[in-house]
Amino acid sequence: MNDSPQRKIIHIDMDAFYAAVEERDCPALAGKPVVVGGAPNSRGVVATANYEARRYGIHSAMPTSQAYRLCPFAEFIKPRFEVYRAASQEVMAILNHYSECVEPLSLDEAYLDVSEATDYQGSATRIAQAIKAEIARKVRLTASAGVSYNKFLAKLASGMNKPDGLTVIRPQEGAAFVRHLPIGDFYGIGKATEAKMKKLGIHTGADLLRWSQDALVTHFGKAGYWYASLAQGEDLRPVRAHRERKSLGNEITFALDVNDADLLREELFRQLTELMSKLERRGWQAYTVTVKVKYADFEQVTRSWTHRQPLDTVKARESASELLARTEVGERPVRLIGVTLSGLTTAAVSAQTSWL
Ligand code: DCP
Ligand code: MG
Numbered sequence: 001m002n003d004s005p006q007r008k009i010i011h012i013d014m015d016a017f018y019a020a021v022e023e024r025d026c027p028a029l030a031g032k033p034v035v036v037g038g039a040p041n042s043r044g045v046v047a048t049a050n051y052e053a054r055r056y057g058i059h060s061a062m063p064t065s066q067a068y069r070l071c072p073f074a075e076f077i078k079p080r081f082e083v084y085r086a087a088s089q090e091v092m093a094i095l096n097h098y099s100e101c102v103e104p105l106s107l108d109e110a111y112l113d114v115s116e117a118t119d120y121q122g123s124a125t126r127i128a129q130a131i132k133a134e135i136a137r138k139v140r141l142t143a144s145a146g147v148s149y150n151k152f153l154a155k156l157a158s159g160m161n162k163p164d165g166l167t168v169i170r171p172q173e174g175a176a177f178v179r180h181l182p183i184g185d186f187y188g189i190g191k192a193t194e195a196k197m198k199k200l201g202i203h204t205g206a207d208l209l210r211w212s213q214d215a216l217v218t219h220f221g222k223a224g225y226w227y228a229s230l231a232q233g234e235d236l237r238p239v240r241a242h243r244e245r246k247s248l249g250n251e252i253t254f255a256l257d258v259n260d261a262d263l264l265r266e267e268l269f270r271q272l273t274e275l276m277s278k279l280e281r282r283g284w285q286a287y288t289v290t291v292k293v294k295y296a297d298f299e300q301v302t303r304s305w306t307h308r309q310p311l312d313t314v315k316a317r318e319s320a321s322e323l324l325a326r327t328e329v330g331e332r333p334v335r336l337i338g339v340t341l342s343g344l345t346t347a348a349v350s351a352q353t354s355w356l
Pocket of ligand 1: 013014015016017018019046047048049060061108109162163298
């Protein structure tokens with residue numbers, strides 16, 4: 001894997017993925033607003049909407065009942081996950097043909113590192129064009145592609161000319177591009193951090209760039225290093241073809257949304273205790289704790305902490321508690337909470353690969 005600033009990274013993101021699959025499979029939907037999601041009952045939400053429906057203000061995670069009010073004549077369709085999964089597999093198979101280094105992020109999204117590619121004289125832009133064309137021909141769906149020298153910019157680029165877009169941010173353009181970027185669009189800056197940044201007068205990349213790394217670390221902890229490099233248009237994260245599989249996680253979806261931060265912390269501790277004893281039984285040690293929170297509106301955040309030493313129960317709890325405090329629990333109702341331990345190592349090298 002090549003970590004030099006001259007890497008060539010492509011980010012592929014399918015357009016209105018679930019809705020596009022429905023349109024593909026049902027020609028009668030052509031040109032109509034299409035909403036894929038749960039029934040408009042208490043918990044029914046929009047999974048996605050096609051671009052026609054988005055014109056009415058409909059978007060992912062919105063209650064279906066609200067989508068219905070915005071556009072009663074839209075086609076409301078129940079998700080067919082098996083079909084989306086099959087389409088996703090076809091897309092990923094195409095991507096794997098263009099690079100050995102493909103990192104899927106979700107059903108409809110992946111990064112490719114094509115630094116080493118020799119097709120099309122190594123032109124990442126032409127590779128991206130070829131990928132889009134092959135997806136269109138074989139899967140009959142459109143994808144948007146972003147091409148750049150790191151993951152952060154490639155992903156931003158793929159979102160810039162949706163649908164069916166292809167956007168390139170060249171190495172010499174990255175820094176200027178980032179200066180104009182609203183602070184909320186930076187990778188890893190969620191709603192809470194965005195608000196904190198704005199309080200400090202940081203509204204754009206240019207504002208962020210005026211802050212020293214030390215000052216950012218003072219205000220944001222370890223994440224400050226990350227923000228400082230993003231401000232320069234730098235992101236050294238490698239594309240990981242084989243994602244870390246050794247992790248152990250727990251989560252719970254509440255029947256009713258929970259507002260009480262203490263209660264949520266207790267629930268996390270309960271999950272952690274369970275995980276730690278599982279780890280112990282298997283003779284494993286973990287270095288990373290990740291807390292996941294899904295709010296009532298389905299927005300999901302994760303907060304992670306990697307330690308230098310293997311975690312014990314006390315450390316794991318302290319970390320989880322700290323990570324939880326970096327979310328908006330207590331302020332926003334929570335639908336799901338979970339914790340994962342990763343960065344696992346073991347002294348006993350056993351053949352336990354599928355013990356999750
Ligand atoms: N999805 C979901 N719930 C969400 C967000 C997304 O179920 N809150 C599902 C439906 C989407 C798919 O994941 O089709 C991919 O998500 P994207 O965010 O990439 O959205 P789309 O592909 O639908 O639209 P686009 O990428 O064109 O903006
Ligand atoms: Mg998409």
